[in-house]
Amino acid sequence: MDLGLAGRCALVTGAGKGGSGARVVAVSRTQADLDSLVGECPGVEAVCLDLHDWEATERALSRVGPVDLLVNNAAVALLQPFLEVTKEACDMSFDVNLRAVIQVSQIVARGMIARGVPGAIVNVSSQSSQRALANHSVYCSTKGALDMLTKVMALELGPHKIRVNAVNPTVVMTPMGKSNWSDPHKARVVLDRIPLGRFAEVENVVDAILFLLSDRSGMTTGSTLPVDGGFLAT
Numbered sequence: 001m002d003l004g005l006a007g008r009c010a011l012v013t014g015a016g017k018g019g020s021g022a023r024v025v026a027v028s029r030t031q032a033d034l035d036s037l038v039g040e041c042p043g044v045e046a047v048c049l050d051l052h053d054w055e056a057t058e059r060a061l062s063r064v065g066p067v068d069l070l071v072n073n074a075a076v077a078l079l080q081p082f083l084e085v086t087k088e089a090c091d092m093s094f095d096v097n098l099r100a101v102i103q104v105s106q107i108v109a110r111g112m113i114a115r116g117v118p119g120a121i122v123n124v125s126s127q128s129s130q131r132a133l134a135n136h137s138v139y140c141s142t143k144g145a146l147d148m149l150t151k152v153m154a155l156e157l158g159p160h161k162i163r164v165n166a167v168n169p170t171v172v173m174t175p176m177g178k179s180n181w182s183d184p185h186k187a188r189v190v191l192d193r194i195p196l197g198r199f200a201e202v203e204n205v206v207d208a209i210l211f212l213l214s215d216r217s218g219m220t221t222g223s224t225l226p227v228d229g230g231f232l233a234t
Contacts, residue, residue, distance in 0.1 A: 003214035010213065011067045013051060013104060014074030014124075015044075025064050027051070027074070027104075051100035052092065061107045069213045070108045070121040072101045075142075077180055079135045089138050097142035101149065105164075109157055118161035120213045123150050124205070125166040127228045133190075143168075147224050154222030163221040165212045170228035171199040196229035 005022040015026030015037060025045045028034050034046035049060045051074055076096045078089040105121055112119040128136055129143035146166065153164040171177050171190060177199065181187045191197060208227045211217055226232050 003210055003216060005069070005210070005214060008068040009066060010069035010071065011061075011064065011104075011108060012071040012073055013100070022069065025067070027060075029074075051104070052095045054099075054103060057100065057103055058107070061104065066115060067108045067111060068117065068119050070105060070119070071124065071209055071213070072104060072121070073124045074100060075124065077136075077139050077176060079139065079180060080137075081135050082137045085138055093138045093142050094145075097139075098145050098149065101146060105153060109160070109162055112162055113160050119163070120217075121153065121157075121162065121164045122209050122212045123164070123166040124209070125150070125168045125224060127168050127170050127226065127231050129168060129224070130232055150224065151222045158221055163212075163217070165217070165220060165222070166224045167205060167208045167212065168224050168226045168228065168232070169200050169205045170194060170231050172205055173199055173201055190231070193234050194229040194231045195234065198229060200227055200229065
């Protein structure tokens with residue numbers, strides 16, 4: 001299926017891969033990850049940037065060319081029991097998982113509006129925005145806030161022909177996912193609530209994002225799309 005992304009520019013934070021014909025600008029705070037990505041996808045433009053730093057983000061993204069598509073994928077998951085949650089975990093989590101989404105989306109949307117072009121933004125949320133998970137109080141809170149931010153962005157940017165949606169995956173088998181869910185007992189508690197009986201692979205989430213970026217979802221905005229094997233249905 002031709003998604004019509006060829007010739008368009010996609011900015012991806014926390015980038016893991018490029019593709020689908022779009023020109024991809026990948027943003028990550030880890031140079032090694034960017035080097036690996038460029039090695040796999042030579043056409044990707046890499047920007048090494050810590051989204052925790054507001055001023056550095058403004059400077060770096062102001063030098064990126066016109067952007068048509070945005071994927072806000074960067075996130076941190078600092079897991080602590082509620083009674084042990086620290087200020088540092090709160091500050092870092094809300095800075096990266098929410099505040100950076102606001103800032104990056106502002107920069108990109110202003111550029112789209114100035115050029116008078118339509119666009120699409122996808123925020124990578126989580127099933128934990130809608131279900132409580134032990135030791136995830138800060139993470140769940142940031143993702144719950146991200147779901148509502150998605151709806152408000154859709155409301156305000158819709159008149160400018162900019163669509164904004166979120167995907168809400170279950171645990172995804174990224175390095176962060178494997179690290180946080182390596183305990184079989186912990187994993188089983190969630191797997192037992194997933195009708196399809198497995199965690200998501202990266203490709204499952206990528207396919208959903210590509211659909212929401214493409215004109216195939218041209219009448220979809222303000223949505224939160226579960227990619228969870230049915231977890232939220234139980």
